[in-house]
Amino acid sequence: MSIRLYNTLTKTKELFEPIAPGRVGIYLCGPTVYKEAHIGHMVGPVIFDTIKRYLTYNGFEVNWVVNITDVDDKLIAQSQERGISMSQVATEMTMDYCANLLAMGVDQITSMPRATENMDEIVGFIEGLIEKGFAYESDGDVFFDVQKDRQYGKLSNRSADDQQGEGGGAAAKKRSASDFALWKSAKAGQPAWDSPWGQGRPGWHIECSAMSRRLLGESFDIHGGGLDLMFPHHENEIAQSECCHGTPMAKYWMHNGLLRSGEAGKVGGKGDRESQAEESVEQAASGKMSRSAGAGGLRGQIERHGGEKIRFFLLKTHYRSTVVYSEAALDEAAIALDKFYVFFERYERIAGRTFYLAAGDDRQLNTQRSEGDFAPSDSGLLAEVKNYRDTYLAKMDDDFNSGGAVSELFNLLGALNKFADQQHLEEASKRTQAAIDQFLRGVETLRELAAILGLFLKPVTSTSSGGVEVVLDKLVQTFIQMRADARTNKDFAMSDRIRDDLTAAGITLEDRKEGTTWRLG
């Protein structure tokens, strides 16, 4: 087994070998917490959550850091607009962000450092750069001297001249337009921290260099972020860290593709020719997800769809691809996911208990990769299961190809359903214990593989409370009994009417040999 991943720095797939054997340090650029998160902010966390799960499954000990940027122009603007302190804005939005992460099943983050809690580290880092001659102070501001960095631009393949830099007042203070701010002097009424250069606050890029060094060391294994951060953010992080330390900042750079909005039916890509005047409308409806374009409402989306559906939707596609988001695309993912949920109910009828593991369950979730789970003599279902498992792992080994892996999950699901059909596992009189045992082992493999993607670990939480669900079940059972009576009397008009009305209410009935079951949707 060997994992390969695509390194943006070299633009090739490389064999993954951590700097220290068995241990992996990952840094992912997190959000600036000034407004509520939107679905695009979940792409990176979901992918890296999956990457960490997979690395852990492969026996690595993973330290995954996601930073929170809680000091920035936009936060200041937000606090002034709302008449509350910047830290209040930050706290509120950080909580929103974390709640969203948890709803998406992202619970693998080791630490989430905040910029404002690392001011000493940040100031110290800047001092180090000045000492080494890579940065200079200018009237209370400190800038990175891009001309001094001979390697500048190696990640994004740009020259220093391409860097526009900040315009306005800062330009006059810089030696070169491409220099970027490490420290910004405070303006009246703005949050500020003490420094050797007077009151001020850090520039955008420095916190990542400072905090990654504190938590992961001068050189760590994987640095991730959205494709849009490659330049200038990551380029500048590299400049800061590598000039300061003289060693590579990260061994592998991974960039995830961005989410685009695909609403408004702009599929053919030909809509803009005739509607130049309506350009702004077009852009609002289709284009990169951004907070300014009104892509917000992640919380509402999670409430409507559930975090697992969105997670599955994101994982269906390779992480480096652009994903076009639309309600229709999400619905399609939901239908696919439903096949698993329906299967879990089937499992429950066969196994006599829920698919989901509880604390102290005698069924074990296999959390470590091993080859000894299947004997060469296994045939039939288990041989098929082994085959799909091997393919699944091979796909994950190849640059975390979650999209390809998902297809093996479906193959596995199909094999299990087919086996349950052929062996009549739902009919007590026809099934054999041997067949059930095989089936259960196959399901354990499905559980093991899905867990790598962070899927099916716990029941999908419904918005309604448990009490309501109990009442609803009693109600539906009453209808099911009425319908059964009608069917006994061959009153199919009545039985169909009951079922149709329930369907219209969002309840699907399923008749099977052992009785009628129901589910939502």
Place this chain on the structure above:
RNA sequence: GGCGCCGUGCCCAAGUGGUUUAAGGGGGCGGAUUGCAAAUCCGUUAUUCGCCGGUUCGAAUCCGGCCGGCGCCUCCA
């Protein structure tokens, strides 16, 4: 203008030199099952991978050109 990415069936999407005359999902069609459904299973839906050349014994996969879509270069996950 500079730097990149992408173009696979009706739709989404994996595959990036031979085991692929191309996974998986959605949708369509036909069948099994069912009182009828739902769910499930079976079969079917691309000899072909934007177009044109080239390299190679062999390409969807490599190279060149063209066409089309998208991103970054300003804040952005």
